[in-house]
Amino acid sequence: MHPENTMNELDTLAASARELFAQAATPAELENAKAQFLGKAGRVTELMKGMAQLSVEEKKTRGAAINVAKQAIEAALTARREQLAEAELQAQLQAEALDVTLPGRSRGQEGGLHPVSRTLERIEGIFGSMGFAVAQGPEIESDWFNFTALNTPEDHPARSMHDTFYVEGGSPEAPNLLRTHTSPMQIRHAVQHVKKYRALLDAGQAMPEIRVIAPGRTYRVDSDATHSPMFHQCEGLWIGENVSFKDLKVIFTAFCRTFFESDDLVLRFRPSFFPFTEPSAEIDIQFQSGPLAGRWLEVAGSGQVHPQVVRNMGLDPERYIGFAFGMGPDRLTMLRYGVNDLRLFFDGDIRFLSQFR
Ligand code: PHE
Secondary structure (H helix, E strand, O other): OOOOHHHHHHHHHHHHHHHHHOOOOOOOHHHHHHHHHHOOHHHHHHHHHHHHEEEEEHHHHHHHHHHHHHHHHHHHHHHHHHHHHHHHHHHHHOOOOOOOOOOOOOOOOOOOOOOOHHHHHHHHHHHHHHHOOEEOOOOOEEEEOOHHHHHHOOHHHHHOOOOEEHHHHHOOOOOOEEEEOOOOOHHHHHHHHHHHOOHHHHOOOOOOOOOEEEEEEEEEEOEEOOEEEEEEEEEEEEOOOOOHHHHHHHHHHHHHHHHHHOOOOEOOOEEEEEOOOOEEEEEEEEEEOOOOOOOEEEEEEEEOOOOHHHHOOOOOOOOEEEEEEEEOOOHHHHHHHHOOHHHHHHHHHHHHHHOOO
């Protein structure tokens, strides 16, 4: 056989092996294709067997040439094996792929603090920094705490069925109405405080000052854009031996300026009347700049605690003097956020409330 023919024949054999390997789409197909060339009855094996009749010289050249072809075929097989394994790995990776570029699933309706709760937290924080404790009291009150103890006469208009929600089965001493203001907490808290220091007081010694605020829900038969049958109040009480109206002005001015984050704010104490304070004053504020500038806005009632009320607390009005204020957190929230209808706070409409998250 002519050496060129030999080369061509073996080259063709390697080429057809490469082609068949390339056509094998799976490892199993590839192993079948391999058997056709390198198996026991494979074509390379056949060629080897065919050398039996050749001379020693011829065996050398022919054997070397067949070996080259065999190695080429084996190399092609290994390459294709690796290709198929790589393809399989890629397919598996793709099938199990996690798309980490996908945006996370939103939690949807994430909650937030109600705007009025935010205001209450601010109020507690600011008064807390001025040494005021926070007290909480019942929303179903007795006639005594809501009216009588606060020097509110029987025929006071605030007692009328029109203003007050009464509950069935109560008595003037037992819970019989929904508190119309947080002022009953003046009595409740002071009585508790005084009880604690009774021994000191009886020995003629000084009692620690009372400084407390009492935020919470209050109720009146009233409903329009600026009144809701349920609304919020926050009471403030400061009782000591050396407290004066000046102190009330100082702390309330500091409170307003901190609450509204503005020194550009003036206060006015406008003479008024409350049965449980004497003298009494409405507290108005006026912004000097911004959208509300120039208007007097009423934010609280206040006054010196009436001597009869001090007595009802168990204290001697000749020795102890108190100042009280009651503000409307709903109103403060409206002013702070520019909301013009109070009812929006209590409708529970998520579109409105979510703006404050
Ligand atoms: N309780 C009064 C009201 O509801 C407000 C007030 C509180 C006034 C304390 C004076 C002192 O209108």
